[in-house]
Amino acid sequence: MFRLSFAFAAIAVLSLINFYSYKRFLKRLDIFCKIQGVIKWVMIAMTLCEIFYFAVLRLDNLDPILYLLFSAMIGVSFMLFCVAIVYDLFQIPYAKIPHDYSRRLFIKMVFDVTMLILAFSYIAKGFLNGMKAPRVKEVDVYIDGLKSELSIVQITDLHIGKTLGKDFMDAVVKQINALDADIVVITGDLVDMPVNQIGDKLDSLRSIESRLGVYYVPGNHEYFYGVNAIMDHVRSLGVHVLSNRSIVINHAINLAGVMDMMGKRFDFEPPDLAKALLHVKPELPTILLAHQPKFVNEINDEKIDLILSGHTHGGQIFPFGLLVLLDQPYLSGLYQHSKQTQIFVSNGAGYWGPAVRILAPSEIVKLTLKVKKV
Incomplete structure (x- = not known):
């Protein structure tokens, strides 16, 4: 019962944070406007893989390569969620910039690129550290x-x-x-x-x-x-x-x-x-x-x-x-x-x-x- 409850809780939490990361971060990046459909389906696929991971976690019949891949997605989900929260928090001062369209557009472009670099660095550094010897x-x-x-x-x-x-x-x-x-x-x-x-x-x-x-x-x-x-x-x-x-x-x-x-x-x-x-x-x-x-x-x-x-x-x-x-x-x-x-x-x-x-x-x-x- 404990393991079943843990699996349901983990699936619910991961589904919510993936939804939040997409709606509040990835979907709002103008530089991805032409591939939003692809990004949406990538997030859905990632969530489905994570659901499958927790569904079979204690059955011990998941191939080691799939286990490594699906568990890696959990790390990506959490780190994207953290970046999405930071992105959201910085929207507050951005909303107070005077309504000059060209100025707001330039600042948003710079901010979006900065957050993408942050997200990539955060994720890459995490996996590099994970592979290091103790x-x-x-x-x-x-x-x-x-x-x-x-x-x-x-x-x-x-x-x-x-x-x-x-x-x-x-x-x-x-x-x-x-x-x-x-x-x-x-x-x-x-x-x-x-x-x-x-x-x-x-x-x-x-x-x-x-x-x-x-x-x-x-x-x-x-x-x-x-x-x-x-x-x-x-x-x-x-x-x-x-x-x-x-x-x-x-x-x-x-x-x-x-x-x-x-x-x-x-x-x-x-x-x-x-x-x-x-x-x-x-x-x-x-x-x-x-x-x-x-x-x-x-x-x-x-x-x-x-x-x-x-x-x-x-x-x-x-x-x-x-x-x-x-x-x-x-x-x-x-x-x-x-x-x-x-x-x-x-x-x-x-x-x-x-x-x-x-x-x-x-x-x-x-x-x-x-x-x-x-």
Whole structure:
């Protein structure tokens, strides 16, 4: 029911924003006056492709090339919509220009060309950024009670599936191994497919070099494809799955993990913080892996020093992050949530939907936990 509701909502929203983009932007461009019929049918075709995409999204029978093409259209729709809003806003001062026909015509022509260049640059830059390899982001985090420095490499939101596969996973592992990590953590949305389709796509997880182990918690997307089967597969690759449990690492920190909050909506394998912290050593700092940043709202008096999350993709396509913040308290980077608890939210290494990123680069994060000086 959740997936059906999401598909209907996505189709409705995309249809509306495509209609708005055509009526309030593309149709008003005088330089396109002779090909308005073509543009209209292109927008209709794009909308129909997007409807088809969401209609079959969870059936997993869409050809990878069509999947890539149709998902790209979603990115184009959103970016055209953003440009259309800007175009509309600038019509307000334009309407106040004195009614000199030649002056208004010249200004409109210059403005239309400028907005077209903006739209093309925005879309092209988004796809170029989406195709780039994840950058390495280094962050220092000061932790109370830490005895010695410790490095954690975090990857999240790889979304291994139809468009990002074995080659991408292998390249990410190669980047991880160059970072000389004490610990590697994977904070959810590792895959976007059922176990019987994964094949060898995740096999390079066996090759991750980490002195103190590799640890994983599932994200919301794992619930769409069988979370327990996916966790079993990840375990078979030598990765520790922290499914509402914790482990003491090197007598230095407690590393705990919770299931994703999607488990509450599915009423299946929900997060259980009390269970996850049942065996922690109170004298040691506690690091919690939780896919969604809003899990921070589930914390009351529990002693948690740092939460590592993903899920938001940093907004993925600016300004979509403003909508993400309606659901999540934090978007990207390190935050001081309370006097006791910090939270770090990664943009993620992959992408979901269109291979587009604007002002939210994909990343692999190396966190250096440092002793907090009194």
